[in-house]
């Protein structure tokens with residue numbers, strides 16, 4: 001059965017069908033609408049329970065979480081941070097916010113930071129002296145690496161993490177897209193993405209699997225990092241009565257109303273993850289039968305949250321390239337999106353160092369993301385598959 005209505009199918013929109021209304025009403029009824037309140041505490045506790053991180057600190061956005069994470073990790077003016085070129089630009093901008101320089105890496109077959117090339121880079125292009133790692137080319141100190149779990153695909157950290165420990169490089173995971181993804185093998189078996197490195201960051205933006213409208217979370221197992229995250233996100237207040245501030249903080253708090261939505265969304269997350277898996281299988285069955293099309297697979301070492309469904313096009317065989325297919329989907333009222341422009345080519349970062357970028361160029365050319373909302377219906381999925389199957 002296919003959806004014959006031809007109504008618009010968006011790329012990714014929230015589903016609000018649980019206790020959101022009830023919890024928000026409670027905030028409004030009691031007047032607890034701002035940045036303190038029981039839902040902020042509950043949201044932090046329940047996110048910590050769900051992910052297994054010892055501490056969770058709520059933030060205004062995922063971008064704010066990344067910014068604060070880098071500050072807590074001690075990344076500062078003139079330092080360098082190793083980042084993937086394939087990610088949403090917020091990951092990279094957060095590096096610039098702390099006045100540091102990104103060094104761009106290629107991606108692997110799962111759109112993630114190529115950890116082998118990153119290892120080669122560290123071995124061949126850096127020196128370790130006085131307890132720090134320095135880039136031979138720039139002489140700058142490399143203080144962090146930021147693996148991004150792109151589309152919910154877990155980055156393989158089994159070799160990179162110990163190397164970073166040896167080299168005094170902090171690992172800040174951008175887990176904005178990967179809530180619910182867990183390692184199933186290796187030394188981090190059973191652990192959620194975002195809880196393996198020194199600090200992890202989640203996003204609850206409207207396009208993610210669960211949302212607070214806008215919001216983020218800092219995850220860590222280190223008490224001092226969690227305390228500092230709370231401090232920096234709440235204006236670095238050292239004396240609440242006399243307004244003494246011994247550091248430059250931010251107004252990066254999540255409001256109680258947003259957290260109320262978050263608590264309700266988190267209650268539904270296990271069910272959402274089931275739906276994402278089912279929808280992935282439904283897409284997969286239809287798409288892989290179409291010559292020239294393939295639905296990207298998640299890595300076999302993790303249970304994927306299947307946030308985004310990445311279609312890969314062999315345009316010679318399929319007959320349309322990415323741009324032509326995106327236009328065709330648009331004519332059929334189906335929203336699709338290519339990969340982000342590679343970040344080492346974005347104007348603010350065009351002069352930054354990049355290392356052996358190769359696969360990212362190819363994946364950019366052949367990838368088109370399909371509608372992935374949790375609320376996608378089986379008839380809508382069939383309609384997407386039928387439009388893909390129709391001859392141009």
Ligand SMILES: *Cc1c(COP(=O)(O)O)cnc(C)c1O
Pocket residue numbers: 061062063064087088090091148174176177203204205214215216
């Ligand atoms: C969404 C996203 C962010 C930013 O999160 P916001 O909550 O929108 O600020 C950062 N990194 C990645 C990979 C994302 O997908």
